[in-house]
Amino acid sequence: MEFKHKSVLLHETIDNLNPQNNKVYVDATFGGGGHTSYLFSKIDQGTVIGFDQDEYAINLAKTKFAAELSGKEKKKLILVHDNFSHLKDNLERLGYNRGIDGIFYDLGVSSPQLDRGERGFSYRFDARLDMRMNQEQELDAYTIVNTWSEKDISDVLYQYGDEKFSRQIARKIVEVRKVHPIETTFQLVDIIKSAIPAAVRRTGGHPAKKSFQALRVAVNHELDVLSESLKEAIEVVKPGGRISVITFQSHEDKIVKKLFKKYSEVEIPRGMPMAPADSKPILKLISRKPIIATEEEVERNNRSHSAKLRVAEKL
Incomplete structure (x- = not known):
């Protein structure tokens, strides 16, 4: 079965990573690989490590990206069947703990998960109550x-x-x-x-x-794992590397906004008139306000109407 899924804010998410050759990127929510496909189109060679806890998505990716998985291509894909909450551990296991050049998240539920009635995600299909991504x-x-x-x-x-x-x-x-x-x-x-x-x-x-x-x-403990994963992403990304996050719910966006804000500002200790001279922010906000879909994209893909993209760069 084909993985039919329209990636939201596709160009905005990847273009804001400033993709370059011979770099290592992490697709934290691989799904149908739409964002990774576009990333590969922007570079001649490089590596993407794709995370997905859904075995269905992983198995389909093995067919769709067979060439990139074979190791014979200049564009290399490594698949990790796991939740992005275990980002750091898996990168260390794979030998990429030396630093990542860019990480991107698409926190929406994939269309195939919703459209496969037996998964029990959707109120449009009658099925056993399930809703497990893993x-x-x-x-x-x-x-x-x-x-x-x-x-x-x-x-x-x-x-x-x-x-x-x-x-x-x-x-x-x-x-x-x-x-x-x-x-x-x-x-x-x-x-x-x-x-x-x-x-x-x-x-x-x-x-x-x-x-x-x-x-x-x-x-799926989505809000808990998002916060922990973003903290790990900030830790493993290299200076100059960027993190792009697409959210679809206000709760998710608040977590991303709060965390990016925390790491992009210098905290002044209580009682001190100014921050210590050696204190520096860890992140720089690339988008102070969330990037949203254009009217044209919303017309093409209604899922994009609630999407918000936030981007930050490691200093």
Whole structure:
């Protein structure tokens, strides 16, 4: 099966890395390899280390990038079947701990994950509740919905999905599961719809969108691993190297913005009128405001409407 996925902010993400020959780059969210393909088109030779915890994506990449994986090409690809939260350990294992020239993240869920109904990511297909990006992990959406407390479910829906009716939905979930397990995506969709006022359901997007997003974030620990991975990325990238991050949720963007801001400013100790002479920022912001998709891109790919790109350079 072909990995049909339109990469968002494709040129902006890679062009802002200032790609050059004979450099080493990390694609922290490889997916269908769209960003890596464009990066390879910008250079004659160089190396990309691609991370993805989804075995489906890794297996398809082995076919699509067979030449680059063979080692016979001047453009070399190394695949790592792991979450980007283990960035530093894997780079050390591969012998690239001496420094990386650029790292890029696309934090959106890939189209194939959403479109393959059996993965249980989407409210558009009926399937067992799953939502695991890494099929080898134990925690899935079924476990959260059927075993977590009403308060914990409500907190997840509110904190990760900005769902205004989180308490009502969590209460309804607990009521239903007392009668029978909630096994499928469509069962959960019906529960969410029944918990939201009819007038609200008739406006905006799909009534289950926020809840499904929140469950996916919780299942895959997305916000926790993002913060840790970015700290490792800042550590392993070389001076002059850049980090590009595309986010699709306000929670993700806040993490990136806060971390980039922290490392691009000098912290003045309390009681001191100015920063010590030897204190220097670690990062320089390439984009003080997030880069967003053009109107033309949004028309071509609706997924891009909520995308925000932030770029920083190691000093």
